[in-house]
Structure formats: structure tokens, C-alpha cells
Amino acid sequence: MKYVVDGLKDFNLDHIFDCGQCFRWKKEENGSYTGVAKGKIANMSFEDGTLIIDNSTEKDFNEIWKSYLDLDRNYGEIKEFLKANDQVINDAIEYGQGIRILQQDVWEAIVSFIISQNNHIPRIKGCIDNLSKEFGSFVGNYKGVDYYSLPSPEKLASLSEEELAPVKLGYRAKYLIETGKQVTEKGMPKNYEEVLALTGVGPKVANCICLFGLAKMDSFPIDVWVKRVMNKLYGFEEKDVKGMEAFAKERFGDLGGIAQQYLFYYMRNFSNENGEK
DNA sequence: TCGCAGGTGGTCG
DNA sequence: CGACCACCTGCG
Numbered sequence: 001m002k003y004v005v006d007g008l009k010d011f012n013l014d015h016i017f018d019c020g021q022c023f024r025w026k027k028e029e030n031g032s033y034t035g036v037a038k039g040k041i042a043n044m045s046f047e048d049g050t051l052i053i054d055n056s057t058e059k060d061f062n063e064i065w066k067s068y069l070d071l072d073r074n075y076g077e078i079k080e081f082l083k084a085n086d087q088v089i090n091d092a093i094e095y096g097q098g099i100r101i102l103q104q105d106v107w108e109a110i111v112s113f114i115i116s117q118n119n120h121i122p123r124i125k126g127c128i129d130n131l132s133k134e135f136g137s138f139v140g141n142y143k144g145v146d147y148y149s150l151p152s153p154e155k156l157a158s159l160s161e162e163e164l165a166p167v168k169l170g171y172r173a174k175y176l177i178e179t180g181k182q183v184t185e186k187g188m189p190k191n192y193e194e195v196l197a198l199t200g201v202g203p204k205v206a207n208c209i210c211l212f213g214l215a216k217m218d219s220f221p222i223d224v225w226v227k228r229v230m231n232k233l234y235g236f237e238e239k240d241v242k243g244m245e246a247f248a249k250e251r252f253g254d255l256g257g258i259a260q261q262y263l264f265y266y267m268r269n270f271s272n273e274n275g276e277k
Numbered sequence: 278t279c280g281c282a283g284g285t286g287g288t289c290g
Numbered sequence: 291c292g293a294c295c296a297c298c299t300g301c302g
Contacts, residue, residue, distance in 0.1 A: 020283065117284040123300065124283085170298025175285085202285045223283045268283085 003061045005051040010075035012098020013046045019099050019265040020225075021212050023112055023125045036139050036147040038064050038105055043142065055142055070100045075258075082259055086251055088233050089259060092266035099261050102212060106188055109213030110198065111150050113205045114175050123168075130167040135159065156180030175200025190214070203241075211257040220248040220256035229267035 025035035032045035157180035178199035207221035
């Protein structure tokens, strides 16, 4: 079963799945992406404005993928607003024109971004993969490959560091166990303060969780790449995080998170392509 | 070999 | 508060 969406603008799978917001979508040899989210497996391909979602019913699309891919938001309008307010961001927007902020599961965002701290992307993906296979639940098989969901907060809370050792989380294992306990006891966090209170979650990770898990579009995560791009394009000292936060709020307002994704993707990918540091 | 990577928590001043 | 520094792991 396939579900087809025509006439999509401001949409590009490479931009969406390679802009650092998610770690569970794998690019296939034919350029499509396969992944699992919210308990469903899907394979997506996109060409000339047409998105084909394989292994998805119309019901799946309406209940899951439509909102997951943030298709109800008008990114054309957002880009015009950002460009009008800021001449400097123009190139970044053009470079990542197809970016969309995925509306991911909150718990998945919590686990993913705790793991992401001080870590390389291939290893982040490996950790999430291991964690799902070892302790998650079986979601299904698609084209010969088994897919698993992440373990629940209760499941993580029940594990010891020794049991988690094969997942190779390093010192992040205890953060995940503790966070599992906190979420089990207090429920899922709903705002920045509650997210920040979780063990192993500082300002950067909290902003990622708010942006990608709670759809708080004003969140502006500042990591090393954003520090670099803020230095390069706007002349900030890389340690001046406070200054960057104030600037983002003033310049981008409620759309800070979307602006951040264009800037992040531009700095991380464009500069690499061009052999800059 | 050793530094470092999409940071955080703990400890000082 | 702001400035340091250790920290799992794997790769160059």
C-alpha cells in the first residue's frame, strides 16, 4: 500500500532527514528514506512535488505522517517573513529550502538528544539503533528488515547501567535511566522548564526537545555549529550564548527554531562541501 | 597516541 | 553567576 501526496512545495527529503533533527531515517540506494516513527514503518520518496509514502494507508497519513512532516505549516510564508527581517539568512534559506521541522514523539526526542550530547552522528544513530533492538518493542518487518521502537520510560527506568552496557551509551546511560524514572513518576514534560529539569538535559538539549518534540517553534538550540554560523554571519563571539539568544528572539521571534535549522544546515553541510573548517 | 565530537553536571572563585 | 574540567566511546 502506498499513499501519494501531490503539489508539495518547500519540501526535500535530504534537507528534512539530514538537518540534524532526527536519527532514525535511513537513506536507501534509490534515494528514498525508510524509518519508523510513532509505531509505524514507512518509506518515503519525493520527486517533482510528489511525495510517495510506501507502507502507509490513507489513515496512517492523516493520523501520523501529515503532522509528523509538518505539512500543514506554510513554509513559503515563513521564509518570506524571515528574509524580510534579515538579509543575512537568505543564502541559508535557499540552501536548505526543503527543510521541515518534524513533529516527533516527545519521548523519542528526549532519548535521542540526551544521547546526542558530546557525540558523533554515526555513533548517535548506532546507540539509538542498539537501544531499540535490545530493549524496544518489535514494530514490524519491511522488505526483510526488522524495525523496533525505543524502550518506554518505564522500561528504561527498570534497567541498570550494566544491562545497558551493550548499547554503548557511555556516561549517558545513567542519564537515560534517571530520566526514565523521572518521566515515569512525574509524567511527560510539557514545557522548557520541565524538560530542563530532566537529568542529562541542559539548555541545548532542552531546546532541541522543545523544538522537535513539543513543536515549540521559538526554541533556538545553540550547539557548536550554531555558534560557528552566528560567528561567521553575524559576528558574535562563539562564547556569547546569551547574546545569540537575545538576537534570535529579537530577529526571528516565534520562528527562531525554523531559522536555526536553516542556519545549522547551511553551516554544517555547505561549509563541509566547500572544504572550509 | 591523543584530541575531539551536535553538552552536562559538579566544583570553584 | 561564569569559568573550568572530567566524562564513555570510536574514529582519524
